[in-house]
Amino acid sequence: MGVSFWEDPYPVYKTFQERSGVFWDELLEVWVVAGRSAVNTVLRSPEVSSDWLRLNAGDSPCREFPELERMLLGWFMLMDPPGHTRLRRTMQSFFARNRAESLAEEFQDVVATQLETIRPPTGVDIANDFSTPVAGGILARVLDVPADVMSTAAVHMAAIASFLAQPHKTEFAEQAAAAVGRLNELYRALAPDLSPDSALFPLVGDDPAAPQDTYLHTAHLLSFAGQETTAGLIASGLLHLLREPGRYHEVATGQAEAGAVVEELLRFDTPVPQVPRVALADLSVDGHTIRAGDRILVLLAAANRDWQNSADADVLDFTRNQRHLAFGVGIHYCLGAPIARQGAKAAISAWTAAFPTARLSPETVRWAVGTGYRRLESAFVQPA
Numbered sequence: 001m002g003v004s005f006w007e008d009p010y011p012v013y014k015t016f017q018e019r020s021g022v023f024w025d026e027l028l029e030v031w032v033v034a035g036r037s038a039v040n041t042v043l044r045s046p047e048v049s050s051d052w053l054r055l056n057a058g059d060s061p062c063r064e065f066p067e068l069e070r071m072l073l074g075w076f077m078l079m080d081p082p083g084h085t086r087l088r089r090t091m092q093s094f095f096a097r098n099r100a101e102s103l104a105e106e107f108q109d110v111v112a113t114q115l116e117t118i119r120p121p122t123g124v125d126i127a128n129d130f131s132t133p134v135a136g137g138i139l140a141r142v143l144d145v146p147a148d149v150m151s152t153a154a155v156h157m158a159a160i161a162s163f164l165a166q167p168h169k170t171e172f173a174e175q176a177a178a179a180v181g182r183l184n185e186l187y188r189a190l191a192p193d194l195s196p197d198s199a200l201f202p203l204v205g206d207d208p209a210a211p212q213d214t215y216l217h218t219a220h221l222l223s224f225a226g227q228e229t230t231a232g233l234i235a236s237g238l239l240h241l242l243r244e245p246g247r248y249h250e251v252a253t254g255q256a257e258a259g260a261v262v263e264e265l266l267r268f269d270t271p272v273p274q275v276p277r278v279a280l281a282d283l284s285v286d287g288h289t290i291r292a293g294d295r296i297l298v299l300l301a302a303a304n305r306d307w308q309n310s311a312d313a314d315v316l317d318f319t320r321n322q323r324h325l326a327f328g329v330g331i332h333y334c335l336g337a338p339i340a341r342q343g344a345k346a347a348i349s350a351w352t353a354a355f356p357t358a359r360l361s362p363e364t365v366r367w368a369v370g371t372g373y374r375r376l377e378s379a380f381v382q383p384a
C-alpha cells in the first residue's frame, strides 16, 4: 500500500510547486500558493484578508450557532486591522522573546515532571504520553493557569479544530458550538482567580464574575493556537529524529545545538501546513492575477521545502540556514513563536537526553486525517 497524503503530504506539495508557485484549483475553487516568493507576496499584502466572514463568504452553517460565530468573530487571528492590531497589541508583551526566555526553567520543570511518569521498558506514545501533556503544561505556565484547565480546554478544542478544517459540515458546527459553551463555562469559572501575570488578566474587565467577551474569545484562541501546534512540533519532531538514528544521536548527545534542531524541524514538517486568505482587491502574484473576492490557500509547508531553490530540501540537516515560514509572515506572524521555540527546545533536548537509545515501533505511527493541522495521533517508542 502506498503512503497516504496524511502520512506524507510533501510529494503532493512538490508537484504543486513544480506546476507553478501559484495556480487556480478548479475543484476547490481556490488559488493554491505553494512557491516561497508567492507565499511571501500574498501574506505581506495589505490586499488580503483573514476575516472570518470574508473567508467563508458567510455560507458556513456556523451562522445557525450564534455562540460559535461570535467566538470566531472575536479571534484576532481571524480579523483584519484595525481590530486585529488593537487586540494583538494588548497581548504582545506576554509573548515576547524575553518573557519566553524567562520561563525557560519553568518549561524544563514541566518536561521533567512529564518524563518522570515514563517508566522504561514499557512502550510510550510520544504524542499522548509526552508531547500533548507537555504542550498543555507549557501553555498553562504562559497563561499562569492550572495545567488541568489546559488539558480540559484541549479536549473541547478538538471539536473546534475539526469544524475549522471543514467549516461547511453542519454536524461539525454543532459539535463545535457545544464545545464553545463548555469552554465558556471553564474560562468564566477561571476569571476571578486569574493572577495579574496572566496574559488573559488585562482582558477580564472590571467584574471578574462576568468577564468581557474579549477575554473569553482570546482565551479560546490561545488554547486553540498554542496547544496542538506545540504538541505537534514536539511529537512530529521526535518522530523524524527517531526515524534517523544518526540525527537522533546528535541531538541526544548535544552535538547538535537545540535551537538549530528546532528550526530545522519546523522547516522540515510544520504543524501548520496552510493558512487561508481572501483577496480584497485584484492582486498580482508571480505573474498571475488573483481577483478581488477569490479565496487563497497559502501552503507554508510547501514553501518551507522550497524545492525550486534547494536540491536537498527533503533532507534533515541541522547545519543549513533554516529560512522557514512555519510561523507565517506579515501582520499575523505567530504571536507564540518564542514560546513554541523555547518549549520545543526544552522538550526535545530533555527527551533525547533521557532516552538516548530510544527505538521507534514504525507500525504504530498514526497521523490524523482530514485536519487543517498536521497532527501525529500516536507513535509508540521503546524508551530504552
Ligand code: HEM
Binding pocket: 050, 076, 077, 078, 088, 139, 142, 221, 222, 225, 226, 227, 229, 230, 233, 270, 271, 272, 275, 276, 300, 326, 327, 328, 329, 331, 332, 333, 334, 335, 336, 337, 339, 340
Ligand atoms: C510550533 C508551534 C506553532 C506554530 C507552527 C504556529 C504557527 C502559526 C502560524 C503559521 C500563524 C499565522 C496564521 C495566519 O497567518 O493566518 C500563527 C498565528 C498565531 N499563533 Fe501560532 N504557532 C505555534 C505556536 C503558538 C503558540 C505556542 C501560541 C500561543 C501561546 C500561538 C499563538 C498564535 C496566535 C495568537 C496567532 C495569531 C496571530 C495574529 O493573528 O496576529 N502559536 N501561528
